[in-house]
Amino acid sequence: MSQKALIIGSGIAGIASAIRLAVKGFQVEVFEANDYPGGKLSQIEKDGYRFDAGPSLFTLPEQVEELFKLAGRKTEDHFQYLKLPVACHYFWEDGKTIKAYADIDKLSEEVERELDEPADNVRDSLEKSRFIYEHLAPLFMHKSLHKLSTWTHPEAMKSYLKMGKLGIFQTMDEANKRQFDNPKLVQLFNRYATYNGSNPYETPATLNIIPHLEFNIGAFFPKKGMHDITLSLYKLAQDLGVKFNFGQKVEEILVENKKAVGIKINGEIIHGDLVVNNMDMVNAYKTILKKQKQPKRLLNQPKSSSALIFYWGIERVFPELDLHNILFSDNYLEEFDHIFHKKEPYRDPTVYINITSTYKPDDAPKDCMNWFTMINVPNNQGQDWEKIINEARKNIIHKVNRILKTDIEPLIAVEEILDPRTIEIKTSSAQGALYGNSSNNKFSAFLRHANFSSDIKDLYFCGGSVHPGGGIPLCLLSAKIMTEMID
Structure with missing residues (x-):
């Protein structure tokens, strides 16, 4: 008989987790407080x-x-x-x-014509963005930062040697002011800090990774x-046998002998072999995990x-x-x-x-x-x-x-x-x-909750409030990172 996975929340990461676990052979049920999927x-x-x-x-x-x-x-x-x-x-x-x-050539020409900014400055900036992505994405976006194997992986070793070029030691605004002559173009590229709810005058220049996604890709x-992202993936999950329960607000994640064994809804206990939390991490600990050890340092971090x-x-x-x-x-x-x-x-x-x-x-x-x-x-x-x-x-x-x-x-x-x-x-x-906790310091990537609980066996986390962060691509990657941990 297949194992049963219980997922709390049908945000895009919760739906993606349901699909991945169903493909792995789990019997999957999703419990959503709202009467619709997608968060x-x-x-x-x-x-x-x-x-x-x-x-x-x-x-x-x-x-x-x-x-x-x-x-x-x-x-x-x-x-x-x-x-x-x-x-x-x-x-x-x-x-x-x-x-x-x-088209980067058309973009560069437009900027040179309208803002009198050398076209090569734009091309150079986007190449730097590509460089950051190629060195950090394999580490920060596709793997857990809370596993030793990530830090000893060859890709990580390559990144260590490039730290000075990855923007960790300066702010986004400082990097963009060095890159561009026209304040309007600095402002345009500073805007990418808002993609995860950050302040470009405080967040590290590693966030200059984002223009690569929008322009180079x-x-x-x-x-x-x-x-339709929600609707198409919701239908795919249903086709794979995932059961969705709407209007079902989880009251508690049940833990016995430091193992997640199920959830409680309206006083009813529903047993499962593992539990996945797609609810905002902070509110989850304050409500459905309030009886468990609290990660106070994470909970007290400034929010986006x-x-x-x-x-x-x-x-x-x-x-x-x-x-x-x-x-x-x-x-x-x-x-x-x-x-x-x-x-x-x-x-x-x-x-x-x-x-x-x-x-x-x-x-x-x-x-x-x-x-x-x-x-x-x-x-x-x-x-x-x-x-x-x-x-x-x-x-x-x-x-x-x-x-x-x-x-x-x-x-x-x-x-x-x-x-x-x-x-x-x-x-x-x-x-x-x-976007959960703020990214306004150089250590913010390390100040997100892991995709698993270090205290409670078979309790996992996905969504924008945990690693690797908020936004559709990162939420989907959180589901991937999390489910790859599960046999």
Whole structure:
């Protein structure tokens, strides 16, 4: 008889773990407190508009493809995507714009033409990003940092000799200021710190690994929208015999003789041979593992930033906007100081607008657009969010009006709002932080929870709050790292 695996949470890492364990021959059950799968990677539908609710950037699609291949399926029969010709449109208050082309030569020429930045500086920066990826990805993204075998692996030995070139000893901002002449390009490349909720003026320059994913490898878009990542993998898991239990909030992970033996839901005990926690690590220890030894150092680490999102149905098409758009703040340093130190949004925020209807027209009515309009904000520490939301909405609208030379408010036909409080409620993310613990110091990679418990046998962890980190590719890799530990 096959062994039984119990998975708590159906975020993208939980679904990926279910697929991998089912392929290994486990009988798998997933328990989800919400009535839908996907966690942050869900969707909102209202009055003819559809919005991807959470992550909006798709990189490293091979991590999704690998799951279909493991199950003996052809990816294209179940999940289709395309490579973006332009990764993002960038806008500044002085009228300058940049189209971040996927073609590096076109990107370099665009930057030289629009910002008077030597094209070779861009090419050189992306080669440095490739170098960081090739030396760190095998260690930090594909293996557990909590196993001795990782540190004695030949790939690790090679990386030790390159530490000075991997950005560990300087901040992202310091590295980018040395690389580029134009402050606008420094700002553009500093933006990648936000991909894991960090501050570019504090986080190590190793995060300059991220542009490699977006430019050298590419940014992509699922033809049915980001939510199709969730739906296609959810269906694959079901086809493999995984049972999903929705509206089932786990009360406790049961431990006997330092071994995970099951879970408790509504007073009922469900036995299993192993337990996988896909719930945010901090909230898991505070609730379903509260009887167990607490990793206090990890629990007390500062958390990443969060997001304030306005889902707007816009009754007009703006041809100058693409799938991904950034309207930059005039004072990036001050903006991050507000987010991480003053614990409040800056009055002139950088605005990100994701518009899937540019590639998927049925996401909005004819001659309309669906705007996922987001600013980075601090995590929830008891701020007056109603006041913050009202002020931020005004500031965002003023910024959009200035840069796009429009009057956006009369065009808003639909509005839904997501803030750090509701993020925490819907996804159990501690303080509504999007990426778990912050990455604002050089040791942050080592300050994430392992993909296994060192105290409790047969208890495993996956998702954005544990190693290797947040975002779709890293969540999928957390499932891979974790399940490779299990026989």
